[in-house]
Amino acid sequence: MEVIASRAGDDLNLASRKAQEAAFRRFQATDWLESIVGPLGLPNQPSEKQFISCLRNGLILCHAINEIEPGSVPKVVEITRFPSQSFTWDSQPLPAYQFFENVRNFLKAVEGLKLPVFEASVFERDNMVAGSSAKIVDCVLGLKEYNDRKQKKKGNGSFKHDFRSPLIMQHSNGRDPRPAMCLNYNKQVDLSANLEKQPPSQNDTQKLEDLIVKALAECMIDSKENLDGNLLSSVRNGNSDSLKLLSKMISSTLEEQLQYKSPMLNTISKDLSTDGSGSVTSSATSSSPDLSTIENVKYHQARDCNHLQVVQVQEEKLLSLKGLLSNTKAEFADLKSQFRNDLKQMESQIEELCNAAQGYHKVVQENRSLYNMVQDLKGNIRVYCRIRPPFRSDTKNVIDFIGEDGSLVVLDPLKPNKDGKKLFQFNRIFGPTATQEEVFADTQPLIRSVMDGYNVCIFAYGQTGSGKTHTMCGPTGASRKEMGINYLALNDLFDLSNRRKDVLKYEIFVQMVEIYNEQVRDLLTGDSASTSKLEIRSCTSENGLSLPDATIHSVKSTADVLNLMRSGQVNRAVSSTALNNQSSRSHSILTVHVHGKDVNGGTTRSCLHLVDLAGSERVDKSEVTGEGLKEAQYINKSLSCLGDVITALSQKNSYIPYRNSKLTLLLQNSLGGNAKTLMFAHVSPESDSFGETVSTLKFAQRASTVELGAARLNKESREVMDLKEQIESLKKQLGEKEPQSVNKLEPRSPLPRPKAVSYNDGKNSQESNGAKFCFEKPTSETPCATENT
Numbered sequence: 001m002e003v004i005a006s007r008a009g010d011d012l013n014l015a016s017r018k019a020q021e022a023a024f025r026r027f028q029a030t031d032w033l034e035s036i037v038g039p040l041g042l043p044n045q046p047s048e049k050q051f052i053s054c055l056r057n058g059l060i061l062c063h064a065i066n067e068i069e070p071g072s073v074p075k076v077v078e079i080t081r082f083p084s085q086s087f088t089w090d091s092q093p094l095p096a097y098q099f100f101e102n103v104r105n106f107l108k109a110v111e112g113l114k115l116p117v118f119e120a121s122v123f124e125r126d127n128m129v130a131g132s133s134a135k136i137v138d139c140v141l142g143l144k145e146y147n148d149r150k151q152k153k154k155g156n157g158s159f160k161h162d163f164r165s166p167l168i169m170q171h172s173n174g175r176d177p178r179p180a181m182c183l184n185y186n187k188q189v190d191l192s193a194n195l196e197k198q199p200p201s202q203n204d205t206q207k208l209e210d211l212i213v214k215a216l217a218e219c220m221i222d223s224k225e226n227l228d229g230n231l232l233s234s235v236r237n238g239n240s241d242s243l244k245l246l247s248k249m250i251s252s253t254l255e256e257q258l259q260y261k262s263p264m265l266n267t268i269s270k271d272l273s274t275d276g277s278g279s280v281t282s283s284a285t286s287s288s289p290d291l292s293t294i295e296n297v298k299y300h301q302a303r304d305c306n307h308l309q310v311v312q313v314q315e316e317k318l319l320s321l322k323g324l325l326s327n328t329k330a331e332f333a334d335l336k337s338q339f340r341n342d343l344k345q346m347e348s349q350i351e352e353l354c355n356a357a358q359g360y361h362k363v364v365q366e367n368r369s370l371y372n373m374v375q376d377l378k379g380n381i382r383v384y385c386r387i388r389p390p391f392r393s394d395t396k397n398v399i400d401f402i403g404e405d406g407s408l409v410v411l412d413p414l415k416p417n418k419d420g421k422k423l424f425q426f427n428r429i430f431g432p433t434a435t436q437e438e439v440f441a442d443t444q445p446l447i448r449s450v451m452d453g454y455n456v457c458i459f460a461y462g463q464t465g466s467g468k469t470h471t472m473c474g475p476t477g478a479s480r481k482e483m484g485i486n487y488l489a490l491n492d493l494f495d496l497s498n499r500r501k502d503v504l505k506y507e508i509f510v511q512m513v514e515i516y517n518e519q520v521r522d523l524l525t526g527d528s529a530s531t532s533k534l535e536i537r538s539c540t541s542e543n544g545l546s547l548p549d550a551t552i553h554s555v556k557s558t559a560d561v562l563n564l565m566r567s568g569q570v571n572r573a574v575s576s577t578a579l580n581n582q583s584s585r586s587h588s589i590l591t592v593h594v595h596g597k598d599v600n601g602g603t604t605r606s607c608l609h610l611v612d613l614a615g616s617e618r619v620d621k622s623e624v625t626g627e628g629l630k631e632a633q634y635i636n637k638s639l640s641c642l643g644d645v646i647t648a649l650s651q652k653n654s655y656i657p658y659r660n661s662k663l664t665l666l667l668q669n670s671l672g673g674n675a676k677t678l679m680f681a682h683v684s685p686e687s688d689s690f691g692e693t694v695s696t697l698k699f700a701q702r703a704s705t706v707e708l709g710a711a712r713l714n715k716e717s718r719e720v721m722d723l724k725e726q727i728e729s730l731k732k733q734l735g736e737k738e739p740q741s742v743n744k745l746e747p748r749s750p751l752p753r754p755k756a757v758s759y760n761d762g763k764n765s766q767e768s769n770g771a772k773f774c775f776e777k778p779t780s781e782t783p784c785a786t787e788n789t
């Protein structure tokens with residue numbers, strides 16, 4: 001606001017200086033004209049209006065130019081005036097066409113002298129605006145200069161008008177640079193001083209009288225133009241009627257002037273009305289302060305004139321502001337359209353980003369399937385991690401991040417900063433919200449490969465209460481939708497078997513056992529005595545089973561499976577612990593045997609192990625004692641043996657300690673053989689399980705590095721089978737004829753030459769004495785493969 005106010009102040013000063021400069025030039029022009037044609041009857045410092053009105057009839061101008069260049073205007077249209085009368089500005093105006101003739105003739109003459117001219121129309125009252133007199137003043141001052149040169153040179157000097165500001169000229173001449181108004185004010189003070197010093201002469205009195213009358217008339221002219229000249233003459237002659245008439249007119253004019261708060265006119269009006277008989281002369285000459293008041297009036301008029309110019313300047317400013325506003329509007333419209341374009345660009349960029357994000361998801365998917373493929377080729381144990389939903393929502397969650405690419409970050413609750421974060425990488429992570437179907441969908445391809453002749457092992461590992469049984473079997477009393485992998489897998493196998501029935505005939509058998517306190521128990525026999533002490537054959541028996549003594553059940557539908565699983569589940573050792581009220585106290589193993597026979601006679605033999613391990617537990621946390629403690633110790637021991645086997649396998653050790661536990665012995669072919677193996681690592685998200693969670697994840701990470709080698713297809717074509725049959729019959733024939741020369745006959749087989757490996761279990765006398773053929777390159781602990789390899 002202050003800046004605006006100071007700018008407005010500057011503008012006012014400039015406008016006021018310009019107005020003063022114009023007034024000074026006008027006064028100069030008036031002085032000069034008077035010096036050429038005699039008194040014009042104008043005040044010392046005529047207003048613009050007075051100046052123009054005085055010259056309007058063209059008479060003064062024509063006489064002035066004729067004085068300088070005689071005959072310039074040959075015919076001047078005169079008005080009737082007394083010989084003593086001067087060219088007064090308030091003379092009776094000529095009819096319009098007459099003074100226009102004078103003005104036109106004058107302008108022609110001026111043009112002839114190559115001096116600056118003006119438009120005759122400025123004399124029309126309608127065209128009179130502030131600054132109208134500027135060109136007339138220029139023209140008159142041009143004439144003056146022309147005359148000065150002429151006088152100087154006495155010749156015909158060409159015109160060279162000096163347009164420099166009179167203020168500058170004053171300054172450069174070393175005179176007082178104050179504006180004309182100030183100079184004039186000094187002049188007025190001098191005059192008052194003179195009046196005080198000596199009594200006014202008759203001449204002086206006359207002059208003062210003239211001044212007052214003119215000042216008053218001037219005011220009237222401002223409001224009512226064309227004041228009757230005769231009236232003024234009568235007033236001068238002391239005619240009291242005329243004086244009264246003038247007084248009346250002045251009163252009405254004063255009313256108008258008073259609106260502009262002109263105290264001087266108020267005073268004069270009072271004088272005139274109170275002293276109607278008194279002569280103007282006496283009142284004018286009686287005191288010098290009246291004179292200064294008249295000067296003040298002129299000063300105020302000049303100021304009003306300045307104000308007019310200020311208004312004009314303000315109007316110009318307003319115009320420029322309007323221009324600025326329209327420019328700003330245009331700029332705003334530009335900006336708007338620019339914004340619109342920017343928005344469109346952003347839209348398209350967001351679209352591109354969306355496409356890129358979709359592409360990224362696709363690439364992640366592809367990467368995962370490629371990674372899985374590589375793992376399949378390398379025969380790595382696949383590891384899926386499943387996170388159980390938290391039991392209580394108010395507990396702190398240690399799961400920090402689950403990546404689509406199988407990355408998992410857990411956060412140590414005791415170190416909630418960067419150092420507390422641990423990153424693990426698996427094939428797939430299932431978050432707490434993952435459904436049974438989602439988990440099965442990722443497992444299905446592996447399960448289906450059983451139907452193609454591959455051995456598959458899926459086992460669930462994790463801390464007690466982390467959700468292993470939930471994943472493998474489903475919750476107790478689960479609906480079909482909530483069923484676990486065991487049921488869904490068998491269901492899928494039946495489905496596939498149905499779809500392939502035209503080309504392949506499948507037979508599906510099921511065994512279900514548990515390892516409880518290091519004893520293998522059949523869960524599907526009604527005879528409780530036979531549920532204990534089943535023997536594991538690391539080299540499968542003649543019927544291809546590693547548990548030949550366990551009951552084997554043929555299943556034809558999912559309903560059969562359901563019934564068997566239910567009875568198996570009932571037989572399973574389950575008890576309540578502090579961590580899980582349905583805690584499995586044993587490792588349960590559901591084995592599905594699939595025998596396929598194609599239309600050509602080719603066969604496949606494969607098995608699927610679905611293992612729900614007992615949960616590792618900290619006995620202090622599970623608060624078990626007595627029998628429960630013993631169970632826990634067995635569980636922990638067998639899991640520790642499993643860990644040792646995994647470590648030895650991941651380190652590619654020559655010795656793999658399968659025999660250290662029943663569990664590892666039973667899973668020997670799946671962990672170190674030619675099966676496809678998948679491990680579900682289960683974790684609890686609660687912060688008080690963080691230690692066990694990290695230990696499970698580390699175990700799972702280690703397991704994922706185990707390379708089993710490419711899984712072997714257990715398929716035999718008709719030709720191979722024929723050859724095998726031939727070999728068998730030849731063997732028989734040779735044995736009958738020359739039993740001693742059997743060793744000389746080598747069987748011809750397209751398969752690699754088998755190695756004879758002694759089976760050193762020592763418990764099965766029949767097999768421990770004999771040798772078995774094994775096509776697998778044996779490790780120290782993998783003496784032979786199953787019969788169907």
Ligand SMILES: Nc1ncnc2c1ncn2[C@@H]1O[C@H](COP(=O)(O)OP(=O)(O)OP(=O)(O)O)[C@@H](O)[C@H]1O
Pocket residue numbers: 387388389432462463464465466467468469470471475580582583584585613614615616682
């Ligand atoms: N993904 C899940 N969604 C919903 N509930 C689950 C999930 N996982 C586990 N649970 C629930 O958590 C509890 C413990 O699960 P579960 O019995 O499967 O654990 P476990 O690992 O088998 O334990 P243990 O080793 O003691 O047998 C059960 O009540 C189960 O229903």
